[in-house]
Amino acid sequence: MRKTRVWITAQTELCEGICSLWIKDAEMAREAKPGQFLSLYCEDGSRLLPRPVSICEIRPEEGLLRMVYRVAGAGTEEFSHLSAGDGLEVLGTLGNGYELREGSALLLGGGIGIPPMLALAKALCEKNGKEQVTAVLGYRDANTFLAEAFAPYAQVVIATEDGSVGVRGNVLDAVREKGICAEQIYACGPKPMLRGVKAYAREAGLPAQISLEERMACGIGACLACVCESTKPGEHTHVNNVRICKDGPVFDAEEVEL
Amino acid sequence: MNLKVKIAGVELKNPVMTASGTFGSGQEYVELTDLNRLGAVVTKGVASKPWPGNPTPRIAETYGGMLNAIGLQNPGIDVFVKRDIPFLKQFDTKIIVNVCGHTTEEYLEVVERLAAEDVDLLEINISCPNVKEGGIAFGQDPKAVEAITRAVKDVAGQPVIMKLSPNVTDITEMARAAEAGGADALSMINTLTGMKIDVHRRAFALANKTGGLSGPAIKPVAVRMVWQCAQAVSIPIIGMGGIRTWEDAAEFLLAGATAVSVGTANFFRPNAAAEIAEGLAGYLEEVGAESIYDIIGTVR
Numbered sequence: 001m002r003k004t005r006v007w008i009t010a011q012t013e014l015c016e017g018i019c020s021l022w023i024k025d026a027e028m029a030r031e032a033k034p035g036q037f038l039s040l041y042c043e044d045g046s047r048l049l050p051r052p053v054s055i056c057e058i059r060p061e062e063g064l065l066r067m068v069y070r071v072a073g074a075g076t077e078e079f080s081h082l083s084a085g086d087g088l089e090v091l092g093t094l095g096n097g098y099e100l101r102e103g104s105a106l107l108l109g110g111g112i113g114i115p116p117m118l119a120l121a122k123a124l125c126e127k128n129g130k131e132q133v134t135a136v137l138g139y140r141d142a143n144t145f146l147a148e149a150f151a152p153y154a155q156v157v158i159a160t161e162d163g164s165v166g167v168r169g170n171v172l173d174a175v176r177e178k179g180i181c182a183e184q185i186y187a188c189g190p191k192p193m194l195r196g197v198k199a200y201a202r203e204a205g206l207p208a209q210i211s212l213e214e215r216m217a218c219g220i221g222a223c224l225a226c227v228c229e230s231t232k233p234g235e236h237t238h239v240n241n242v243r244i245c246k247d248g249p250v251f252d253a254e255e256v257e258l
Numbered sequence: 259m260n261l262k263v264k265i266a267g268v269e270l271k272n273p274v275m276t277a278s279g280t281f282g283s284g285q286e287y288v289e290l291t292d293l294n295r296l297g298a299v300v301t302k303g304v305a306s307k308p309w310p311g312n313p314t315p316r317i318a319e320t321y322g323g324m325l326n327a328i329g330l331q332n333p334g335i336d337v338f339v340k341r342d343i344p345f346l347k348q349f350d351t352k353i354i355v356n357v358c359g360h361t362t363e364e365y366l367e368v369v370e371r372l373a374a375e376d377v378d379l380l381e382i383n384i385s386c387p388n389v390k391e392g393g394i395a396f397g398q399d400p401k402a403v404e405a406i407t408r409a410v411k412d413v414a415g416q417p418v419i420m421k422l423s424p425n426v427t428d429i430t431e432m433a434r435a436a437e438a439g440g441a442d443a444l445s446m447i448n449t450l451t452g453m454k455i456d457v458h459r460r461a462f463a464l465a466n467k468t469g470g471l472s473g474p475a476i477k478p479v480a481v482r483m484v485w486q487c488a489q490a491v492s493i494p495i496i497g498m499g500g501i502r503t504w505e506d507a508a509e510f511l512l513a514g515a516t517a518v519s520v521g522t523a524n525f526f527r528p529n530a531a532a533e534i535a536e537g538l539a540g541y542l543e544e545v546g547a548e549s550i551y552d553i554i555g556t557v558r
Contacts, residue, residue: 220528224302225315
């Protein structure tokens with residue numbers, strides 16, 4: 001983990017408000033794991049705190065990392081104006097990442113929780129074979145960014161809230177409608193979705209690894225801003241919460257209260 | 259050129275330390291900065307028992323600053339003594355333990371417990387609400403400031419720094435009260451109480467509604483208060499509030515602070531405190547000063 005200035009090799013807008021950013025840093029690309037994130041810093045001094053952004057693709061042989069993020073405020077708006085050749089202050093790699101397990105995998109990504117699922121799909125495909133990986137991707141509408149990128153690594157099922165593409169509804173509606181079965185669940189998405197995933201996994205008796213997000217300041221586990229209530233006292237905190245940035249962002253669903 | 263300063267008889271290799279709550283006990287920063295380059299590490303506040311802290315969101319960014327309402331989450335003194343003190347002893351830096359509590363008894367329990375420990379100084383956070391006095395912060399009533407200072411001094415095994423709250427009408431009154439109670443030094447300022455409202459959600463940005471404002475936005479307020487207190491008391495002052503560069507640190511020293519703490523800057527430049535110490539050395543050279551004491555309090 002280190003803080004450094006990296007070069008941007010490419011940035012494109014995938015659809016309105018969703019940007020894809022490639023950065024070059026051999027060390028970070030070597031150590032990155034699916035489910036980890038980077039902290040990105042603004043140039044504008046009025047915006048002090050880093051923005052945590054999940055890692056979407058890892059290419060260690062080329063020293064490249066890809067991040068796909070939503071323009072949600074002034075900080076991400078600033079990043080969206082960067083282009084190839086620009087520098088960007090980055091801290092990483094951060095967080096624990098997903099544990100890659102044996103067995104058939106059901107990947108559930110909702111909205112801006114979809115990007116980290118891509119790196120994960122690729123890793124699980126390499127480990128267990130493509131036939132063992134199903135990715136269910138939930139979108140608001142027909143802007144199904146990144147969906148085609150999953151095709152080499154997974155069976156892809158799409159759900160949209162407005163029903164414009166794939167199954168109408170959320171990722172769990174799609175899982176039920178298609179009767180998808182798997183031995184392991186991996187999920188990332190908004191909290192209501194993760195609540196649903198936790199309940200579904202419990203009902204089905206399946207282990208689920210879920211990735212959480214929260215407002216962060218330091219990104220390294222020192223400030224205790226980004227905690228999530230936990231079922232048992234945290235190993236570091238000694239109270240009933242865990243640090244999303246450092247102990248997570250990926251947790252066993254049964255470890256955390258959502 | 260000499261960067262050494264003395265706080266209550268404890269010599270620091272340089273006048274730059276980390277502000278409580280922004281640096282944990284240093285473990286999380288070892289990959290990003292060298293603790294040996296710091297004058298001292300001021301730990302995150304520790305209480306007699308584990309405190310779970312506030313609901314999330316606990317922080318919100320503001321223009322040039324941030325609000326926090328962490329709620330002084332900490333693992334309690336038992337874990338702290340076992341885990342954090344041995345960790346910090348590995349480094350060539352001074353250890354300042356920040357102490358918090360809801361009642362005088364809770365503060366004293368921690369202070370008594372630390373008396374036998376190998377730490378250098380205590381910093382008492384008196385911005386916590388006093389639950390036995392209807393929740394007004396200890397630091398907002400001069401009588402309470404003097405009383406808690408005296409009570410802590412009676413049982414302390416180390417020199418005592420009182421950390422003042424800026425959320426008062428006249429901070430010099432609190433500084434004098436702490437000095438009268440026997441404080442060995444002052445830390446100032448703690449965060450300024452603030453609020454942020456999300457206009458799109460029409461809701462408070464923090465679950466706690468209010469939070470403490472820190473970061474570059476508060477620096478002019480902090481410099482003013484340090485300058486005022488430097489005229490009012492004769493004990494040393496550790497200045498803090500929005501320090502991000504060595505120039506910021508130098509402002510506090512010129513205003514009368516003997517040392518400085520770097521807080522929010524650790525979140526966006528984990529190496530900030532070490533770099534500031536280095537920058538101050540360059541500044542002393544530039545102005546032809548031999549010791550940091552040649553500049554302290556020289557702007558009146």
